[in-house]
Amino acid sequence: MGALVALTDAAVLARVSPQTIRNYIRDGRLKSATRTPTGRYMVDREEVLAVFRPVRQPRIIVVANQKGGVGKTTTVQELGVLLGRDVRTLLIDVDPQANLTKLFGIDREEPGALSIADVMLRRKALREVWVKIEPPANLWLVPSCLALGLVPMHLGQQFGADFILRDAVQKVRDDFEFILIDTPPSLDRLTLNALGCANEVIIPIDKGPLGIRGTENMETILEQVRDYNKDLRAVRVLHTKSDNTVASNTTRDLLERRFGPNLLRTAIRSGTKVAEAAYQAEPLQHVFPESHPARDYQELAREVLSLGA
Ligand SMILES: Nc1ncnc2c1ncn2[C@@H]1O[C@H](COP(=O)(O)OP(=O)(O)O)[C@@H](O)[C@H]1O
Numbered sequence: 001m002g003a004l005v006a007l008t009d010a011a012v013l014a015r016v017s018p019q020t021i022r023n024y025i026r027d028g029r030l031k032s033a034t035r036t037p038t039g040r041y042m043v044d045r046e047e048v049l050a051v052f053r054p055v056r057q058p059r060i061i062v063v064a065n066q067k068g069g070v071g072k073t074t075t076v077q078e079l080g081v082l083l084g085r086d087v088r089t090l091l092i093d094v095d096p097q098a099n100l101t102k103l104f105g106i107d108r109e110e111p112g113a114l115s116i117a118d119v120m121l122r123r124k125a126l127r128e129v130w131v132k133i134e135p136p137a138n139l140w141l142v143p144s145c146l147a148l149g150l151v152p153m154h155l156g157q158q159f160g161a162d163f164i165l166r167d168a169v170q171k172v173r174d175d176f177e178f179i180l181i182d183t184p185p186s187l188d189r190l191t192l193n194a195l196g197c198a199n200e201v202i203i204p205i206d207k208g209p210l211g212i213r214g215t216e217n218m219e220t221i222l223e224q225v226r227d228y229n230k231d232l233r234a235v236r237v238l239h240t241k242s243d244n245t246v247a248s249n250t251t252r253d254l255l256e257r258r259f260g261p262n263l264l265r266t267a268i269r270s271g272t273k274v275a276e277a278a279y280q281a282e283p284l285q286h287v288f289p290e291s292h293p294a295r296d297y298q299e300l301a302r303e304v305l306s307l308g309a
């Protein structure tokens with residue numbers, strides 16, 4: 001028997017309502033259920049995950065923005081490390097710059113090394129390509145390499161070329177609670193492949209009016225993606241690299257007005273430790289967990305979990 005969790009936490013894990021958990025306990029379908037002296041139910045988290053696995057859908061979150069340097073890759077890494085402590089999480093690096101891959105200290109440039117390029121061009125299965133990241137306990141990465149940059153050209157006008165990743169992801173959806181996809185700073189075929197898989201999109205935006213204007217193309221593309229991806233449920237904006245400057249505060253106001261409830265409540269503060277951690281090829285959470293941006297990512301992970309879908 002593993003760790004016991006409260007009923008509300010069990011509901012989040014199972015992605016059902018607390019009432020559903022109560023019903024399952026009443027019907028004897030969660031055998032580990034016990035009550036605390038104050039009458040609160042506690043259940044075994046492993047049992048919750050096992051019992052609800054068939055009805056639970058993984059959350060596939062694509063982090064995208066055609067602007068570079070806004071914190072896409074950092075966000076995927078930090079969320080991955082935090083979510084991967086508790087639930088099975090797969091990260092997919094779909095950027096030929098392979099920054100996410102490098103941030104984990106992995107290199108797929110030597111000839112013959114398998115990467116996402118083999119999935120896109122040779123229809124390799126994701127499970128043949130992914131590598132286990134440790135720690136945390138439940139994190140896997142599909143690495144990228146420079147050769148991925150040639151994939152759009154090789155695919156040309158091939159029929160179905162925008163759905164290759166979606167087909168590959170469909171085959172592993174029962175294995176994970178979260179699949180997070182990092183994308184290149186462009187709206188090319190690789191990004192379209194990623195957006196075609198998404199249930200949710202997170203668009204990080206840093207400061208400045210150009211940052212907000214840049215999302216207009218993104219929104220046009222997302223409208224097109226909705227035509228062929230009916231599973232796309234939520235597009236949310238994440239304010240990154242915030243600080244107390246006028247530019248940053250103005251950005252926050254603009255984002256609130258423009259995106260309203262689709263602006264994630266958590267803003268990620270700017271901090272020098274992000275780059276320091278990157279130099280060490282370590283996630284910020286591992287080396288500077290108390291730094292401002294690390295704490296903000298902890299808050300973001302909680303917010304993402306609480307949003308449920
Ligand atoms: N919250 C932050 N504070 C300070 N620097 C950051 C922060 N987030 C990202 N960076 C830095 O900004 C640069 C771009 O971040 P990255 O996550 O690679 O963005 P993208 O993937 O959108 O290009 C990197 O050098 C990274 O270390």
Ligand SMILES: [Mg+2]
Nearest residue numbers: 072073095099
């Ligand atoms: Mg990046």
